[in-house]
Amino acid sequence: MYTMGVDVGSASSKVLILKDGKDIVAAEVVQVGTGSSGPQKALEKAYEVSGLTREDISYIVATGYGRFNFPGADKQISEISCHAKGIVFLVPTARTIIDIGGQDAKAIRLDDKGGIKQFFMNDKCAAGTGRFLEVMARVLETTLDEMAGLDEQATDTAPISSTCTVFAESEVISQLSNGVSRNNIIKGVHLSVASRACGLAYRGGVEKDVVMTGGVAKNAGVVRAVAGVLKTDVIVAPNPQTTGALGAALFAYEAAQKK
Amino acid sequence: MSLTQGMKAKQLLAYFQNRADQDAREAKARGDLVCWSASVAPPEFCVTMGIAMIYPETHAAGIGARKGAMDMLEVADRKGYNIDCCSYGRVNMGYMECLKETAITGVKPEVLVNSPAADVPLPDLVITCNNICNTLLKWYENLAAELDIPCIVIDVPFNHTMPIPEYAKAYIADQFRNAISQLEVICGRPFDWKKFKEVKDQTQRSVYHWNRIADMAQYKPSPLNGFDLFNYMALIVACRSLDYAEITFKAFADELEENLKAGIYAFKGAEKTRFQWEGIAVWPHLGHTFKSMKGLNSIMTGTAYPALWDLHYDANDESMHSMAEAYTRIYINTCLQNKVDVLLAIMEKGKVDGTIYHLNRSCKLMSFLNVETAEIIKEKNGLPYVSVDGDQTDPRVFSPAQFDTRVQALVEMMEANMAAAE
Numbered sequence: 021m022y023t024m025g026v027d028v029g030s031a032s033s034k035v036l037i038l039k040d041g042k043d044i045v046a047a048e049v050v051q052v053g054t055g056s057s058g059p060q061k062a063l064e065k066a067y068e069v070s071g072l073t074r075e076d077i078s079y080i081v082a083t084g085y086g087r088f089n090f091p092g093a094d095k096q097i098s099e100i101s102c103h104a105k106g107i108v109f110l111v112p113t114a115r116t117i118i119d120i121g122g123q124d125a126k127a128i129r130l131d132d133k134g135g136i137k138q139f140f141m142n143d144k145c146a147a148g149t150g151r152f153l154e155v156m157a158r159v160l161e162t163t164l165d166e167m168a169g170l171d172e173q174a175t176d177t178a179p180i181s182s183t184c185t186v187f188a189e190s191e192v193i194s195q196l197s198n199g200v201s202r203n204n205i206i207k208g209v210h211l212s213v214a215s216r217a218c219g220l221a222y223r224g225g226v227e228k229d230v231v232m233t234g235g236v237a238k239n240a241g242v243v244r245a246v247a248g249v250l251k252t253d254v255i256v257a258p259n260p261q262t263t264g265a266l267g268a269a270l271f272a273y274e275a276a277q278k279k
Numbered sequence: 280m281s282l283t284q285g286m287k288a289k290q291l292l293a294y295f296q297n298r299a300d301q302d303a304r305e306a307k308a309r310g311d312l313v314c315w316s317a318s319v320a321p322p323e324f325c326v327t328m329g330i331a332m333i334y335p336e337t338h339a340a341g342i343g344a345r346k347g348a349m350d351m352l353e354v355a356d357r358k359g360y361n362i363d364c365c366s367y368g369r370v371n372m373g374y375m376e377c378l379k380e381t382a383i384t385g386v387k388p389e390v391l392v393n394s395p396a397a398d399v400p401l402p403d404l405v406i407t408c409n410n411i412c413n414t415l416l417k418w419y420e421n422l423a424a425e426l427d428i429p430c431i432v433i434d435v436p437f438n439h440t441m442p443i444p445e446y447a448k449a450y451i452a453d454q455f456r457n458a459i460s461q462l463e464v465i466c467g468r469p470f471d472w473k474k475f476k477e478v479k480d481q482t483q484r485s486v487y488h489w490n491r492i493a494d495m496a497q498y499k500p501s502p503l504n505g506f507d508l509f510n511y512m513a514l515i516v517a518c519r520s521l522d523y524a525e526i527t528f529k530a531f532a533d534e535l536e537e538n539l540k541a542g543i544y545a546f547k548g549a550e551k552t553r554f555q556w557e558g559i560a561v562w563p564h565l566g567h568t569f570k571s572m573k574g575l576n577s578i579m580t581g582t583a584y585p586a587l588w589d590l591h592y593d594a595n596d597e598s599m600h601s602m603a604e605a606y607t608r609i610y611i612n613t614c615l616q617n618k619v620d621v622l623l624a625i626m627e628k629g630k631v632d633g634t635i636y637h638l639n640r641s642c643k644l645m646s647f648l649n650v651e652t653a654e655i656i657k658e659k660n661g662l663p664y665v666s667v668d669g670d671q672t673d674p675r676v677f678s679p680a681q682f683d684t685r686v687q688a689l690v691e692m693m694e695a696n697m698a699a700a701e
Contacts, residue, residue: 085680100688124684135699136692138657141685143638143668144678223650 022072023079023276025268026059026093027102028086031122031150032235033058035066036265037077041273046070047262053122054086079276081268085123097271100128100139105267107231108134110257115227118217118246118254119263120236122150125217129224140220146185148216150236155185156209159192160202164239167206171241174207182212182219207241214245226250233257233264288511288531295523296513299332300397306331307400312466315422317415318516319587320408320433321606323482324458326520327475328466333399334517339370341513343562343672345395351377352673354390366641366673368418375401375422404428404465406458410435410612411587412644429465431458435606438613443604451603478520479594479602485519486591488528493589495535496580496629501553502538504545505579505629506569507531509560515588546578552693555581555626557652558637558645563674564682571683575690581629583610583621584645611644618648619655626660632693634664635686640676663692 023041027034030053037046046066052058067073074092082093083102099119107114108130117128125148129137146152157164178200181188188209195205213236221230230252236242237260247254257263283291303313314325318336325332342348343366351373352366358376360369377391378401405428407419416432423430433454436447459470492511495503511531514524544550554572556579561568572579587609593601610621626634634656636649653664665685670676 085684088683096687098684098687098691100684101691124681135695136663136688138663139688140666141681144676144681 021078021276022076023269023272024077025265025272026080026082026090027084027099027264027268028059028082028090029053029084029122032261033062034262034265035062036262036269037066037070037072038269038273041270047259049261054089059086059090079272081272083264083268095275097268099264100126100136102264102267102271103233104128104130104136105270106263107233107257109266109270110263111229111231111255113229114231116221116230118221118230118232119234120150120213120217121234125149125220127217127221127224138224140223142220147182147188148213152185152213153236155189156192159189160206168240170203171207171210174203176204177211178204178208180208180212182216188212210241210245213242214249218246218249228252229255231255231257233260235261283526288527288534291527291530292511292514295518295527299518299523300399303331303333303400304398312403313400315402315405317407317419319411319609320406322520323475323478324462325406327471327478328462332517333402335371336367337513337516338397338399339367339672340562342370342396344565346563347395348563348672348674350390350394365414366670368414370672375425379425401426402428404431406431408433408435410606410609429461431461433458435612438607441613441617443607447607448600448603451607452599455599455603476594481522481525482520483591483594485515485524485528486589488525488532489515490589491532492528492535493586495539498539499630500544500546500550501578501580502535502544505556505582508582508585509565512585512588519588546573546576549576550578551576552632552690553578553580553630555629555631555634556637557583557622557634558639559584559642559671561637561669561677562672564677564679567679568682571686575687577690581625581631583625586625615648615651618652622652622656623659632696633662633689635689636664636666638666638668640670641673642671663689663696665689
């Protein structure tokens with residue numbers, strides 16, 4: 021049996037096809053999100069990679085910011101539940117999840133059975149999200165992919181505010197004009213994102229294992245910063261952008277079995 | 280035959296809300312006094328003196344619900360009121376500025392002409408009480424200063440410990456007597472103590488029927504949609520010392536009781552989970568918040584905010600200590616432990632499965648304790664909760680998509696708990 025999870029985020033679209041609730045046969049990411057051609061493109065890629073068609077899929081669960089705009093889904097489930105489900109499948113020992121996406125940052129606390137004990141999300145503010153990193157990358161004339169490498173070469177951490185993207189951007193500009201090294205600023209930017217996310221995690225209490233997921237988990241600089249702030253090891257979920265879609269596909273499998 | 284005979288509760292609500300505003304307009308036209316009052320300041324004294332009452336918080340909420348808040352907020356912005364100030368206050372300051380300009384120039388500013396705001400007159404005096412927040416002191420002092428009118432302040436100390444000590448009740452009763460003296464000077468006639476007793480009795484009848492409505496949420500499934508408390512509360516705020524509130528609430532409570540007997544429930548057969556809403560409503564997005572929860576088959580069966588007006592007291596107590604107690608035991612005027620106890624009792628009575636805490640940018644007092652309150656309650660009853668960002672009347676603070684994600688996750692957690700229990 022094949023089931024599908026579709027995670028339509030604010031910045032990217034993810035489609036994952038699962039066989040018999042355990043084998044991933046396609047996990048596709050397109051770097052544009054809700055309201056764009058992203059979901060359809062990710063869907064087409066997933067069919068192409070798996071060699072499957074819509075008729076082969078028993079059940080589709082949509083999640084993410086654009087979950088209600090994805091046509092053809094059998095059910096919509098929040099990304100909180102889907103990320104938790106996906107992470108528990110990949111890392112059963114996970115107790116704290118830090119998920120940083122395009123416009124949301126969240127910390128999810130799990131109980132011993134993998135159920136959600138509590139979760140905390142960012143307020144209506146871009147600080148500490150993927151969008152924050154995009155803004156900073158532009159000011160720093162770099163790309164998201166290069167940031168982790170540049171962070172590694174830093175000799176110090178330039179302090180950057182974690183309370184507001186606009187203020188942080190002007191701080192970065194001021195640091196640049198004062199001749200502070202770009203690498204040190206990038207390390208400061210990563211620490212800014214990490215401290216914001218860790219603030220959410222602290223509210224639910226941090227228990228090991230700590231797992232990072234979401235697109236920002238692909239940035240090793242942020243992961244190092246989170247580990248540094250929490251003073252603990254951090255596991256990065258395999259293919260972190262697709263854990264929400266994986267959780268959705270797992271929910272789809274459970275629902276399909278009940279059908 | 281009475282105009283209201285045969286009206287359903289919903290019609291009565293609309294009728295009496297308009298009627299109260301009309302009363303104030305007519306009073307103004309006759310040259311009688313109009314008072315603007317803080318929402319949980321006692322109206323009993325002014326009503327005894329025949330003063331028409333207007334409630335800026337309710338008025339602002341109405342403007343917010345009718346999508347008219349931004350215009351008034353911008354007027355307040357231009358006067359220099361900071362966005363961090365309470366949005367009820369800012370909407371009201373904006374509205375007052377428009378009325379003042381109209382009074383001075385004889386020309387209604389365009390923003391007011393196009394506003395969905397209920398048409399209410401400028402006050403001749405204001406009365407405020409700090410039993411729900413201290414912003415109300417500065418807000419009403421400002422109104423009084425801007426309009427050069429008297430400001431009656433009823434000071435109610437915060438209850439750091441419970442039960443409420445006798446000396447606090449004695450102090451508040453003195454504040455009441457002082458307000459009465461001020462009113463005698465303002466009105467130029469002695470206070471009518473016989474009428475006062477009648478007004479207190481009337482207030483108690485309104486409160487009794489208000490509580491009957493809230494009580495209906497204890498049944499499972501619930502005949503009461505808790506969001507209706509947000510709609511009906513306009514009258515417990517603005518008309519509790521008039522029979523307008525009593526007539527409307529009695530009709531609504533009777534309708535709900537009949538529905539219960541007939542097996543007619545608020546969500547028909549679709550009620551799956553039940554939640555508590557903690558905090559003021561997000562008035563500009565009230566429909567969205569309600570529809571989102573209804574779409575998830577989750578019904579509100581507990582909320583402490585409308586219960587602020589459970590102002591029952593002994594109307595025969597001439598010392599006014601009982602009335603003083605009613606006006607000081609408001610849960611946001613009490614210590615954290617009492618707030619927790621109040622919410623726990625509401626959750627238990629409403630048989631809720633979880634709580635939505637409104638982190639309201641405007642209301643620091645109701646919001647800043649939420650984090651601690653939520654954690655203590657979670658520890659005690661183990662029920663899941665979620666915090667949502669919003670504002671009572673500033674529409675810019677609320678994000679519908681963020682709200683939907685959070686509450687859907689809450690409902691999923693509540694459903695998971697129910698499945699585990701089965």
